[in-house]
Amino acid sequence: MIRVLLADDEELMRAGLRMTLGTQPDLTVVGEAADGREAVRLAGALKPDVVLMDVRMPVLDGVAATREITAAGAGTPKVLVLTMFELDEYVFAAVRAGAAGFLLKRSPPEVLIEGVRTLAAGDALLGPSVTRRLLAEFARSTAPPPTPETALRLARLTGREQAVLLLLGRGLSNAEIAGRLHIGEATVRTHVGRVLEKLGLRDRVHAVVFAFDHGLVRPGGE
Structure with a gap:
């Protein structure tokens, strides 16, 4: 069973994610957080396999929350960032902070489900085209x-x-x-x-x- 933590400040979004994941026998939602600080606390307490993380949240944003959750390295939950826009600046920061991939909030349910499974299996969820866009974003700074x-x-x-x-x-x-x-x-x-x-x-x-x-x-x- 893959244990999932939902982190989004919109209750309707969390409800939709919970319903989508609840249709699968191998996925279970173990907790929900309405802000980044709560997400960090629940990630430590509940030990989920995957965290679905909204990047724009109150108290502590998703980037900072991701950084805290993944700081311990091995054995920490995989963070899957959810964003409204493919080129959201928060996405690039979240990847640097330790996120293992991202999906658009408008992705079809089957894509979300497979995304969770992909991260739980230890793989990253970031296609080659997105990787190239990440490099283009990194080009703004000098390596x-x-x-x-x-x-x-x-x-x-x-x-x-x-x-x-x-x-x-x-x-x-x-x-x-x-x-x-x-x-x-x-x-x-x-x-x-x-x-x-x-x-x-x-x-x-x-x-x-x-x-x-x-x-x-x-x-x-x-």
Whole structure:
């Protein structure tokens, strides 16, 4: 059973989410929060697998709440951000804060349900096109050059794993990476898993952030 916490200041939205998730035998809503502070408290008390997080909430916004919930690292709930707009500035901040993906509030019920399952299974929910938009957003700031610490972390990767990381950072899907490197998708998935493990990253979304933040890739660059 996948345990879900709802965090949204609109009661009608929470009711709709609860009804949608309640139709599935493997999903259960364990709690509801009307603001970010309550979401943080309930996430700690109820230990959900996934938090559906609205970004614009009173007391503590969804970005700050996400940061607090994911701060402990391994074992913390996966946060799925819900937003009205695909290019909402809060989405980019939430990804940096530790969110594992996002969905539009107007997404069909089946997309929401599969999104929850995807995060619960340990995967991220952020398509290649969205990844590229994230990089474009990051381009507004100047990425720092790689540091000695970064070099040490990257030294843990094999040459093939470093190549996979660079392609992840450019927003390529597993299929696109497989085509570029002339390997199978299953092999790509294995390499991605090892990259995340060796670098201590939560998911492929944060591999993109890592690649940009450490100057490994630049938006529009090859």
